[in-house]
Amino acid sequence: MGAIAGGRPVGLVFGTCEGGAEAELLSVAVAPPERRRGIGLALLRAWQVEAARRGAATMIARYNETTSGRAAFEALTGRAAWSAPVEDGLIVAGRAGAMAEAAGAWRTISDRLSRSDLYDYASVELSEADVAAVEACLAQPAAAGMMGPVALAQTIAPAFSTLIRRQGAVVGWVLAAEAESSDATEQAKGGEPAIRYLEAFLDPAYWHSGVTIGAYHYCYARQAALLGRDSVAVYYTNPTRPRMVAITRRRFAPIADRIETILAVRCAGVPLRTGTTNLDFAHYERKHP
Template sequence: MLAAAEIQTPVEREAEQAAIHSRASFPVLKGNAGLFASFTFGQVGGWLEPVPDHAIAVGLIAGARPVGLALGTLLPGRTQAELLSVAVAPAERRRGLGRRLLEAWQSEARERGAIEWRTSYNASMPGRAALEALLARAGWTTSHASGLVVVGCVGKMVDEVGTWPGVAGRLALPRSYSFDPLELGATDIEAVERYLSDPEASDMLGPIRQAERLALDFSVAIRRDGHLVGWLLAAETNRPLLGMTSDAPAIRYLEAYLDPAYRQGGIMVGAYYHCYSRQMALLGRDSIAIYYTSHDSRPRMAALTLRRFAPIAERVETILSASRRLPVPFQSPPPNGRAAFRMPDGSHSGSI
């Protein structure tokens, strides 16, 4: 039995909790931060042991214990940061800590050079409403459907593409196009940088900036008459596959780009067919292929995905995106000498 002095009234307990929350801290996490891993999803939880240089990890500590985490990444060579997850322990919610945690993450991203923050998430994600409310309170844009993620057995994908009128015949004929191993020379590197300056590639990193994560057996350089005109990049993944229970090996197709001058000839479809066929040969018909296509910058591919691939896919998921940009000063001050600000133009799309 508790002594009388140990018994707290509800008001006293609430006051004690308020005092704890007022002293909450939001440290930028470095080194081994594994104590916070339960506040993000499995694949990136491994980033916390230790935290890599590209990660932006901010913890939430209240009552001398970890109770939350905001985790994201600074995109290489960019002034953008991507928020991957933000979470607060259930018992600590509805006290304003989530917003303070997100603001601390934004502040750290800004210190590291980011002027734009963005996030993407599944439309069916549990907790979607709470996340969107948090983003709205923090001044982020209203989320919009930015793309589709398709998850399916690679054998079915190969079979489907092989039935499209003319596809098999075109791929069998000698062509000026080739799908080559991802080995880039100096001229290729110049071409990559030129293509990444294309506004339609604003959401891409290209084959150089993410070279370490690529699965080279399933990534290709697309060439026309020997010259680089695009790429299809892939990586191995063990991420939970949008609710699927399959334990088959999985390849995630990260990024596809083709010179705009050559987009009408089915070349990108040929690149996917080539890589899917190789995946099937190396990993089996039941191995999983995951790819993303953007509503924003690739509406034709999104329409093709819904028409052709959705009926045979294991899962098709709509991806929602939101963002926030910092206002930046005009290069020339206005005549009255007062500070003026504008929001930079541009668009973005996300990935899972």
């Protein structure tokens, strides 16, 4: 949505509302000369009203802890009665070669890698039996919010993704995609290519086996071989995966180029008032092909 005053655009708010119960706020911006006049608050409240009209019962906004303008954004959402910020995950970026070497050197992982008779890391090629196994994995509470290799088939980069098999049966996966070259936050300063690791799952029956880290080792090693040791591996993990958060902080943080906390603020319902009244609001829709 855009805010217009005196026939001129003075602010924008971007978000997604894809028909689910939660809408996501992506950005709020006000032209510098127009700030401190309540335009940002009016935009945010108008966006909330529109999101609720489209069926969203709750709203969320996520941002990095080092985001420019974080203090101003948190002040804005605070005035709009959104929640206080809470930790919503971690972003880790490191060099594929160094991360593969470090993971492969961990004793439990090196032992696991030496036993290919039990677990295997395979290319993402799915048979009918594999599709059924993936559906069974996704039906587990531990996979809540995940999409899996079938739904993400057109998104992932197969060369940097893997299926985790136990005695031939699919029990998990690590899925990756090539990061957009224009996305500076995912690139190292030297402009090295980057791979974004989208999703990792392992059947809870096999937790504590080290096999997930073994799968990351396999993918990082493939990335280093194909794109170079200094290519960047980026992945995100959220608080609903506490084991992965703990492993990330304990194991990957010391060897990563960057580890950054993601914060989130939330709200429920619609505002009681929409703020200043001397603004017009224009709607902008993303056009699907």
